[in-house]
Amino acid sequence: MTCKPILLAIPLLATPALADEMWISNEKDDTLSVIDIETLEVVRTIDVGERPRGITFSKDYSVLYVCASDSDTVQVIDPDSGEVLHELPSGEDPEQFVLHPDDRHLYIANEDDAITTVVDTESRTVVAQISVGIEPEGMAVSPDGKIAITTSETTNMAHWIDTESQEIFANTLVDSRPRHAEFIKEGTELWVSAEIGGTISVFDVATQDEITKIDFAVDGVHPDRVQPVGFEMTAGDTHAYVALGPSNHIAVVNAETYEVEDYILVGRRVWHLDFNADRSLAFTTNGVSGDVTVIDVASREAIKSIKVGRFPWGAAFRPTGG
Amino acid sequence: MLKHLLASAISLGLCTTALADTLQVPLIWLRHAEAERPVLSNLDPIPEDRGQAGAELGLSDNLTTGKFLGQDYSLEVIEIPPEADPLPDARAALARSPYMVLDAPAETLLAIADLPEAQGAMLFNAAASDMALRGENCRANLLHTKTSYAMQTDALMQFARAKRWEDLVLITGNAPEDAAYAAALTASAAKFGLTIAETKPWIFDADMRRNAAQEVPLFTQDLADHDLLLIADVANDFARYIAYNTWTPRPIAGSEGLRPVSWAPVVEQWGAAQLHSRFQDLAGRDMTPRDYAAWAAVRAVGEAVTRTQSADPTTIRDYLLSDNFELAGFKGRPLSFRTWNGQMRQPIPLVTRAALVAQAPLEGFLHQRTELDTLGLDAPESPCTAFQ
Numbered sequence: 001m002t003c004k005p006i007l008l009a010i011p012l013l014a015t016p017a018l019a020d021e022m023w024i025s026n027e028k029d030d031t032l033s034v035i036d037i038e039t040l041e042v043v044r045t046i047d048v049g050e051r052p053r054g055i056t057f058s059k060d061y062s063v064l065y066v067c068a069s070d071s072d073t074v075q076v077i078d079p080d081s082g083e084v085l086h087e088l089p090s091g092e093d094p095e096q097f098v099l100h101p102d103d104r105h106l107y108i109a110n111e112d113d114a115i116t117t118v119v120d121t122e123s124r125t126v127v128a129q130i131s132v133g134i135e136p137e138g139m140a141v142s143p144d145g146k147i148a149i150t151t152s153e154t155t156n157m158a159h160w161i162d163t164e165s166q167e168i169f170a171n172t173l174v175d176s177r178p179r180h181a182e183f184i185k186e187g188t189e190l191w192v193s194a195e196i197g198g199t200i201s202v203f204d205v206a207t208q209d210e211i212t213k214i215d216f217a218v219d220g221v222h223p224d225r226v227q228p229v230g231f232e233m234t235a236g237d238t239h240a241y242v243a244l245g246p247s248n249h250i251a252v253v254n255a256e257t258y259e260v261e262d263y264i265l266v267g268r269r270v271w272h273l274d275f276n277a278d279r280s281l282a283f284t285t286n287g288v289s290g291d292v293t294v295i296d297v298a299s300r301e302a303i304k305s306i307k308v309g310r311f312p313w314g315a316a317f318r319p320t321g322g
Numbered sequence: 323m324l325k326h327l328l329a330s331a332i333s334l335g336l337c338t339t340a341l342a343d344t345l346q347v348p349l350i351w352l353r354h355a356e357a358e359r360p361v362l363s364n365l366d367p368i369p370e371d372r373g374q375a376g377a378e379l380g381l382s383d384n385l386t387t388g389k390f391l392g393q394d395y396s397l398e399v400i401e402i403p404p405e406a407d408p409l410p411d412a413r414a415a416l417a418r419s420p421y422m423v424l425d426a427p428a429e430t431l432l433a434i435a436d437l438p439e440a441q442g443a444m445l446f447n448a449a450a451s452d453m454a455l456r457g458e459n460c461r462a463n464l465l466h467t468k469t470s471y472a473m474q475t476d477a478l479m480q481f482a483r484a485k486r487w488e489d490l491v492l493i494t495g496n497a498p499e500d501a502a503y504a505a506a507l508t509a510s511a512a513k514f515g516l517t518i519a520e521t522k523p524w525i526f527d528a529d530m531r532r533n534a535a536q537e538v539p540l541f542t543q544d545l546a547d548h549d550l551l552l553i554a555d556v557a558n559d560f561a562r563y564i565a566y567n568t569w570t571p572r573p574i575a576g577s578e579g580l581r582p583v584s585w586a587p588v589v590e591q592w593g594a595a596q597l598h599s600r601f602q603d604l605a606g607r608d609m610t611p612r613d614y615a616a617w618a619a620v621r622a623v624g625e626a627v628t629r630t631q632s633a634d635p636t637t638i639r640d641y642l643l644s645d646n647f648e649l650a651g652f653k654g655r656p657l658s659f660r661t662w663n664g665q666m667r668q669p670i671p672l673v674t675r676a677a678l679v680a681q682a683p684l685e686g687f688l689h690q691r692t693e694l695d696t697l698g699l700d701a702p703e704s705p706c707t708a709f710q
Contacts, residue, residue: 155387176648
């Protein structure tokens with residue numbers, strides 16, 4: 001019986017792809033770093049197009065979509081081989097995108113063009129382009145697929161798009177430089193972070209009315225430098241983990257009370273994050289320090305820094321059935 | 323002589339849907355040209371549309387936001403040659419709009435601000451860095467989006483302090499603005515505990531493009547010992563010829579070398595690349611500090627109109643000077659206005675021609691209100707009373 005762990009370990013070593021993975025886009029290296037979630041080490045580095053930023057997997061994780069911003073394209077990548085399968089028309093300078101729940105349509109923010117582009121990933125065609133505010137960035141689609149959101153950084157708005165007609169049906173002002181949007185609580189609330197405003201605005205999706213605004217304050221850091229960017233929800237949407245940019249902290253926000261419960265020190269200029277399968281670990285991309293901080297969600301402590309490429313931007317989890 | 327242009331929402335192809343409910347916000351861009359000083363080098367010509375292109379970009383940004391909110395902005399461009407009297411045109415323009423962005427010397431700014439027609443208007447100084455405009459000659463209807471000399475030189479002295487370059491010498495040009503810049507450098511050095519051991523006026527009238535290698539070593543040979551050589555030459559007439567020709571190998575700063583500026587193409591972070599690329603598309607050239615100041619003025623009005631849903635100048639002024647106003651200015655921190663003299667507070671990039679070296683306020687320079695107020699005239703030292 002004592003040899004059992006060894007027997008288990010051998011197949012794991014022989015086929016490292018069995019462990020779940022965290023994929024990181026490195027904006028200034030034109031690469032992706034693949035982190036093995038068991039060993040917390042980079043196991044693969046994959047060359048992609050210029051200035052990769054937004055990354056997301058298809059619903060069955062069979063392909064990865066990458067915004068190659070300076071190549072003006074979305075690349076579709078086979079995550080097993082790391083090969084670029086084909087490219088999708090994306091409009092100019094795609095920065096961030098979201099995959100519709102139908103697993104087929106990508107909603108893409110074209111940062112330089114003030115446009116949201118809707119691409120059909122099957123026919124590989126652009127099905128709609130929607131004029132939005134200046135420097136669109138944050139993208140979200142409601143869980144029922146009916147509403148898409150684009151936030152525009154210089155116009156300081158969330159644009160509410162009807163995915164049936166592909167037209168804007170509402171515009172709501174948020175604080176300066178909105179960066180990221182998420183539908184939470186089964187799509188009843190929309191959260192929008194504002195980097196320069198230093199807040200997250202919470203909206204009632206049914207009415208588009210603002211419910212509240214969440215403020216942040218990190219000890220010893222001037223409020224101007226506390227800049228919320230990416231955020232993701234823990235299991236059951238009970239808490240949000242909010243990346244606070246150049247304040248180098250993650251805020252843990254109680255999603256019921258809208259109170260900040262904790263601040264966790266991570267690497268420099270923390271930008272986005274994602275969780276592992278059971279959401280027990282968070283992986284944050286730290287642009288300036290060029291690394292990923294791994295946070296243990298239970299203890300709310302950073303447990304490891306992992307060196308990746310230059311200027312890590314996005315993070316996307318991939319289960320591999322291991 | 324006068325060039326009046328009207329760039330309206332319609333000419334930019336951004337039609338708003340319901341014109342009846344549309345809030346109309348006309349803005350004026352008025353330039354009273356200054357006679358340009360002849361300089362030795364032809365390498366950096368002053369763009370014809372300097373400042374104006376920044377205002378136009380601000381207009382375009384405002385229009386994009388406005389189309390979602392039923393706001394329509396327009397920009398009327400008025401150009402007045404140096405020898406002409408700007409007041410008749412300014413008077414007439416103020417009857418058409420209370421929002422005027424000015425690219426003009428200090429005397430013109432004050433003359434316009436003092437017009438009866440300008441009382442209750444919102445004027446923006448997008449060109450002049452003179453200290454008196456923020457001090458004893460401040461006006462309640464004149465806000466400043468252009469950085470003052472003191473903001474620029476405080477930024478540089480913070481850097482020298484952080485580097486422990488404590489011994490400084492200064493070469494000054496002969497133009498009045500060189501003297502103003504030199505005075506600001508001297509005051510900033512004192513503010514941050516540094517000493518300018520010697521100030522030496524530039525004396526040559528020869529063509530330094532040919533002579534710098536012969537003249538500058540001798541000119542700098544007898545300077546006091548120093549860690550950093552400062553140059554006050556606002557038009558960059560001779561400053562560019564100093565580097566690498568000095569008697570002792572020392573870094574240079576001020577008008578050449580390490581320059582404290584409100585904006586430069588080398589500022590890449592904080593989304594600045596997007597602003598540069600929008601500006602390049604519009605103007606086909608780099609965005610200068612005056613373009614940035616004009617852009618910030620037009621955007622400040624747009625941001626205030628958006629947040630207050632009003633085009634009334636008193637409402638807008640109150641909002642701009644309140645704690646609620648913040649403008650995302652692509653420099654990593656929100657920009658706002660100082661309530662004691664109407665100066666827009668903003669970070670100051672310290673740049674070479676190829677890269678951003680640092681951005682002030684530097685870490686460690688603290689202030690009870692905001693670290694941005696370590697740059698320029700702070701409330702207790704401001705002689706301005708018009709805002710009280």
